[in-house]
Amino acid sequence: MHFTVALWLAAGVALAWSRARDPGKTRLALAKCWRSFEGILPQFAGVLLLIGTALTVLSPSTISALVGRRTGIPGMLLTSAVGAITLIPGFIAFPLAKTLLDMGAGVQQVAVFISTLMMVGVATAPMEARYFGKKATLLRNTLAYILSFVTASIVGMVAGR
Amino acid sequence: MSPLARYRFPIAMAALAAAVALVMPAKAPLLVRNTVANFAEMLSVLPPIFVLLGLMDVWVPREAFVKYMGDGSGVVGALLAIIIGSLAGGPLYAAFPVASMMLRKGASFYNAMVLLGAWSTLKIPMFLFETASLGARFSISRWAANLPVILGMSWLMIRLLGPAERTAIVERQHGLDTQFAAHPEGRTRRSHAGYVGRRQ
Incomplete structure (x- = not known):
């Protein structure tokens, strides 16, 4: 739990720093971040459903x-x-x-x-x-x-x- | 690919889950609870990791990755991979995009494998929890035994895969990146053009 909070804080601070230094670059970073997330999302969703089912059985x-x-x-x-x-x-x-x-x-x-x-x-x-x-x-x-x-x-x- | 085709795997898995729930109605609430917990875990860990990855991709120059984690980085590179991996949290699947980004930026294949290994078993948050549940003798001996195992396994991986195959895997990471970039909207096209220079 603490780790997750630290991770979100780190991402938030990094994002704020990046935005202050260069909004254009930050937008590019977020676009890349979304693309790679959306690209792998089907696999993630499928695997999580599979694991949920396997853990139930x-x-x-x-x-x-x-x-x-x-x-x-x-x-x-x-x-x-x-x-x-x-x-x-x-x-x-x-x-x-x-x-x-x-x-x-x-x-x-x-x-x-x-x-x-x-x-x-x-x-x-x-x-x-x-x-x-x-x-x-x-x-x-x-x-x-x-x-x-x-x-x-x-x-x-x-x-x- | 149409969205339906891209999502055929999760759709099939959802159908499987529904079938299990129908066959074992008593287990249905547990199935829902497990699945919701899994998605909650993913959504609590992955978004900040992807944001950090996106920012690193834009801000950390390729030269830095090549220098500190590239083929000639030696002990420093492996040590960095171990430190990043063991400070990490979240399940192993969260490490795949991290290793992918490292490879794309010029880290060596060995160091990417060390990162995956360290992430899977050397995580400090996990180690603390393991100590609390199973005792220090168990957790410390497992941690200590895993360290050389991970280094040896990564070495074996590069030997067994060979240079051509490794190059193909690194190329694949670039392919994944541009594949995701190939959306028709102008915004992403422009952003793609913005980082063409990162490649040699």
């Missing part, structure tokens, strides 16, 4: 029930798949991860869930591909998925019980 309670007591590689594969496909905002994801830990999921399973959640975005892939192309998108997400297991193993070693 795969609600936090469903996820907890699915992976709550599982451990080992199958548990990691399951949590990583959930993490890779969905896009859950941090304020839901971290309490959910805490619940998973409390329900008996291993640290590795939870770490791989958090890592894939943040780095891999199957739902946002259409948007990413619009910017960087299909190949780079596929490559980045695949690498991020594999490396999430590396990170999770390290976290498991350090923070594991």
